Amino acid sequence: MRPGHPWRTKEEGQLFLGTVLCLVGCFERPLRALGVDFPVFRELLRARVLMDLRPTTEGASGWGVSGIVITVLFTWLTGMGTGVLALAQDDRQLWLVGSQSALFFLLLFILVQALAGMLVDPSDVRVLAPHPVPDRTLFAVRLAQVFAYLFVIAVSFTAGNVMLAVFRQPVLPTLLVFPLLSLACALTALGGVALLLAVLLRVAGPSYFQRITLWAQIGTAVVLMGAFQVAPRLVPPHVWESLAANETVRALWPPLQFARVYELACGSVDRAHGIALACALALPALSLYGTLQLASRTYIAGLDGSLELVRRKPRTWPRGPVARLAAALTRSREQRAGFEYAVALSLREAHVLRATLPQFVSFQAMSIGIGASMRRHLEDPSLYLSVSSGMVALVLPNLLEMCQGSPTPEARWLFQASPLESEAELVRGSTKGLLVVWFGASVLVVAAVQLGFVGPGGILRILLAAELSTLMALAYARVWSLGVPFTQPAKRNAMDNVGLLLTMFLALGALGLVHMALSQYLPLLVAGVVAGALALRWQWRALDRMQVSKSRRLDTAQAKG
């Protein structure tokens, strides 16, 4: 804020905000035609962009920006990867269908894993609900905000792809039509997910909206990550062939549609290409129209609903396995307090569940899917074992980060008012709790699944994979800058985690190589397992030396907040 101009926003003259508002202005008429209250839409979007651009607390680092940069780089590289198809293959269809399929999957993956949470984020509802904000308009704002992120991803992917494809494919269609198809791909992905949420709102009603959408998010993530690997084994090949040859399927499945539209731009004019163009235009438009019509009532009430997953009978005092683990694994009362309260809150806070549960479950599904499809093809299961165990560790930084925030961070007074000997003890205990309950349980499930696929003969390899994954998790936990959990303002910019999630996939490669190298000879494998166990013991003990990050000390948070 400029001194002397309290009514003028600092970002008002900046390119990004200006571009967003200018683009929004171009869509005024169609938005009004869809029943959106345009002035309210524009104001809410402006406020959302301002809040996304600003760090959660004054002086904090601009994580949102770095998250976007990482995402752009990653998707640009992925686009280049698929762009190679245009250079290496004479079959243009393979490049088109391959590229658009990769983009469609990537967008759906990011939508389901992270951005769908923005469509059902209840954090601003209590501020806005008493004011005259139409339900449909608020949903439209959320859609626009999510689309902005999808747009960035689609543009960077397309840039990477086109910069290679243009050397081999027709220049004008590649430069002009391919980017438009990517845009249509983003709109179709968004339309599909948004329509699903809107249908669920109508079917389940506002009281159950939060719960049912979380289950839908988990279910879709499982299908995306697991089913497409299992399906080829369950469905006979002739069914796939007939599906691929079916004209209706070819017209309705977006990547195939887009390939035909591109051909149309290259001069192949016939009825099938015309239908593909009509479908490519109609599908996103119809799905978004349907979404806004369905979300015209009770959307705001639905956002304000409860996310309690399981109704439990009221208990008296904690006596279950968590309490016993806390007693066994902590070395002070403060650590034990941190262990128990962090675990309890992590299993109930909506922002934690939304951000991490779909990832944990879908990665497990992916591990089952990979196991089902790989075990018959590969004699050496090292890659499968290390990747499926390692994927569980990938969720951990996200979990730790999400558990730093709370919708009621002012509850930090509880710790400030307590005669704590050390904040670090709370951090150590809570980190142990989150590691044991979330990560430990997931690794055990994965190991059981692996045992089913690989058989008892592979038990040492399974053990090694679990150890390597746990070492990776412990390393993350120690280097992550952590403060006392649930005492910082909750993060609302989901892009931070998208960038992080995408980058961390690279770490899996290293894990696979180490596992493969150690699995070559039995003595080496045994030595690896023993060394892994010793390293784990050392790393676990090192948790007792963890320190509180300077930027996240309770007194710093107090000064900021």
Added chain:
Amino acid sequence: MGDRALELVGLRKSYGARTVLDGIDLVVERGTILGYIGPNGAGKSTTVKILCGLLPVYGGEVRVLGLDPRTDALAVKRKLGYVPENAILFEQLTVAEFLLLIGRLHALDDGLVKRRSERFLELFELTERLGVRIATLSKGMRQKVLLTSALLHDPELVVLDEPLSGLDVNATILVKELIRALAQSGKTVFYCSHVMDVVERVCDRIAILDGGKLVALGTFEELQQAQGGGSLERIFAQLTSEGGQAEKAQALIEALRTT
């Protein structure tokens, strides 16, 4: 209906098997102040949410300024100013940005929002904070911003849920006078609070809620007559508690000695 700001007929609300409101019948005349009080969990906040159009699923009939909040929630929100119990605001926006946003949501002219807000903030001694982020404000300051935002559009009905929470003494006196002034200017005030002496002095009529039912309704004098005199605090305790607070306090002290 013309003189009725609020009309609740057989209002019921349940969360699963738990009944929160069990047949509330209540009429509030325009230009009056109704004190709506009750113990924790009595159903006050649920009533407020229904009146403000935030809870669309309930039983019975509700009319707010002649409108049905179930079907005309937007129209209700345009005529109503609401100060919730917990001051939840957009932390990353400045006070000025937040007030402009709220003004625009109510389709107010920016100039009008600025003039009204500056006057309000001046009276609340908050002018210096206009350009700072809400995250840096104290609880009382946030409450003042919330009050300003609730009154910016000159609402016909003002719903206040613990509006004095966190305010300093001077601001408390100001808000109490403001509530009276609002009623004198023809506005209706629906006032929820646990501060009994303020309710006693400020409100024209008082409704006492317990276990989702109205257990008393009338002016303070009428309640005194019905309950045999005394302060509102005593009447409230008589109607909503089994009594013996002094004995309970003593028992709490004894609990501290438990080893």
